[in-house]
Amino acid sequence: MSTVAVTGSASGIGAATATRLRDAGHRVIGVDLRSADVPADLAATEGRTAAVEGVLDRCDGVLDGLVACAGLGPHVDDVARIAQVNYFGTVAVIDGLFPALRKGTAAAAVVVSSVASTHLKWEENPLTEAIETGDESLIAEAVAAGGDYRGQFAYAAGKNALTVAVRRRAAEWGAAGVRLNTVAPGSVDTPLLAATAEDPRYGEAIRGFTAPIPRHGRPDEIAALACYLLGPDAGFVHGAQFVVDGGIDALLRPTVF
Numbered sequence: 001m002s003t004v005a006v007t008g009s010a011s012g013i014g015a016a017t018a019t020r021l022r023d024a025g026h027r028v029i030g031v032d033l034r035s036a037d038v039p040a041d042l043a044a045t046e047g048r049t050a051a052v053e054g055v056l057d058r059c060d061g062v063l064d065g066l067v068a069c070a071g072l073g074p075h076v077d078d079v080a081r082i083a084q085v086n087y088f089g090t091v092a093v094i095d096g097l098f099p100a101l102r103k104g105t106a107a108a109a110v111v112v113s114s115v116a117s118t119h120l121k122w123e124e125n126p127l128t129e130a131i132e133t134g135d136e137s138l139i140a141e142a143v144a145a146g147g148d149y150r151g152q153f154a155y156a157a158g159k160n161a162l163t164v165a166v167r168r169r170a171a172e173w174g175a176a177g178v179r180l181n182t183v184a185p186g187s188v189d190t191p192l193l194a195a196t197a198e199d200p201r202y203g204e205a206i207r208g209f210t211a212p213i214p215r216h217g218r219p220d221e222i223a224a225l226a227c228y229l230l231g232p233d234a235g236f237v238h239g240a241q242f243v244v245d246g247g248i249d250a251l252l253r254p255t256v257f
């Protein structure tokens with residue numbers, strides 16, 4: 001049995017991942033705003049510290065796996081909070097738990113990014129100054145150019161930065177014996193997608209778009225990949241991003257990969 005921390009464990013992909021891990025006999029330490037072993041708000045520094053310390057307490061400083069799922073969708077009105085949770089909160093948790101993962105057995109981490117991470121290039125990412133300075137008060141203005149769609153801009157920019165952050169850690173984490181990968185889902189049936197579909201700005205696009213596999217993903221289909229990436233069969237898989245979107249990326253960008 002290994003010990004795995006899962007953020008966003010109370011709902012959607014995180015809940016499906018926690019269930020799958022428990023069913024396979026692993027010990028799960030869930031982190032979420034509520035209904036979790038470690039209640040914590042990853043939007044702010046205190047909550048991030050509480051999340052890391054709460055997990056470290058429960059695992060005695062030794063962790064075999066981490067799945068970082070907690071996140072907000074583009075429909076959320078507080079656009080700064082989208083990037084605070086999806087980028088800054090996630091990076092704080094993976095970095096804060098890295099020392100514990102180093103002590104784990106065949107340890108690995110999976111970060112849930114999004115296919116939206118590919119919607120802009122890093123060179124065009126409006127969050128770079130906020131990221132480089134660590135000044136989260138810059139986020140709202142940085143994404144204001146998105147106008148009515150600044151939530152989507154904050155979402156895509158935050159996820160783009162998150163995937164870059166993972167790839168930039170590949171050398172250090174690999175040398176430390178901890179594998180680290182991202183999963184980039186397309187539309188997956190969760191409360192996050194349902195809320196985004198109800199939003200007048202994004203609903204039509206979600207309802208009207210048909211992927212080559214003409215349905216939304218199921219949370220457990222993402223959880224299955226996350227669990228594979230944590231396990232021994234993925235021993236040489238590191239620093240990679242896996243798009244799980246029913247074929248939308250291939251449909252829209254067949255020559256870009």
Ligand code: NAI
Binds near residue numbers: 072085184
């Ligand atoms: P969800 O809304 O079902 O679950 C997200 C969880 O994150 C919730 O339990 C929520 O309480 C938690 N969370 C939100 N803000 C938090 C905070 N400040 N501190 C701690 N926990 C917080 O959503 P879903 O769809 O399962 O999302 C999981 C991840 O998958 C997110 O990172 C999301 O961006 C990503 N994703 C989801 C897609 C989808 O279509 N559902 C598509 C692509 C990526």
